[in-house]
Amino acid sequence: xxxxxxxxxxxxxxxxxxxxxxxxxxxxxxxxxxxxxxxxxxxxxxxxxxxxxxxxxxxxxxxxxxxxxxxxxxxxxxxxxxxxxxxxxxxxxxxxxxxxxxxxxxxxxxxxxxxxxxxxxxxxxxxxxxxxxxxxxxxxxxxxxxxxxxxxxxxxxxx
Numbered sequence: 374x375x376x377x378x379x380x381x382x383x384x385x386x387x388x389x390x391x392x393x394x395x396x397x398x399x400x401x402x403x404x405x406x407x408x409x410x411x412x413x414x415x416x417x418x419x420x421x422x423x424x425x426x427x428x429x430x431x432x433x434x435x436x437x438x439x440x441x442x443x444x445x446x447x448x449x450x451x452x453x454x455x456x457x458x459x460x461x462x463x464x465x466x467x468x469x470x471x472x473x474x475x476x477x478x479x480x481x482x483x484x485x486x487x488x489x490x491x492x493x494x495x496x497x498x499x500x501x502x503x504x505x506x507x508x509x510x511x512x513x514x515x516x517x518x519x520x521x522x523x524x525x526x527x528x529x530x531x532x
Contacts, residue, residue: 375498378490378491379493383489387521390477397475400427401414410432414430421444423444427442439461440460441460445472454476455474457471472494474488474490
């Protein structure tokens with residue numbers, strides 16, 4: 374098994390509490406509304422905390438039908454979230470799992486710095502290509518940008 378980690382950082386004018394509520398705590402409601410052509414629904418099994426399973430069902434015609442994420446840690450006070458992609462069609466024949474750690478931190482100007490670390494656990498001697506990693510990052514960033522734009526257009530949402 375191989376292990377590879379990658380980190381990214383994004384800055385936003387949105388405070389961390391609003392981004393955390395929209396992107397993490399209420400994503401199962403908000404994301405399908407904002408991205409109906411990509412995500413059909415997000416189903417939650419559990420209370421939202423550690424051990425909860427979030428199944429993301431993609432829209433008709435998508436290459437991937439669904440993925441399942443397991444919540445590993447949810448810290449609402451410090452705006453951090455750890456979860457693992459544990460099931461789904463696509464690359465799961467080559468991956469044991471992908472673990473993610475997301476942290477939203479305040480900036481002096483009232484906005485936030487948002488850090489994400491992805492750790493890929495591959496099966497056998499499989500090695501992820503730069504293109505595969507870049508594609509995953511671009512999908513995550515696209516969702517982030519859609520939610521950020523929504524929050525900018527709706528200043529009272531998740532306040």
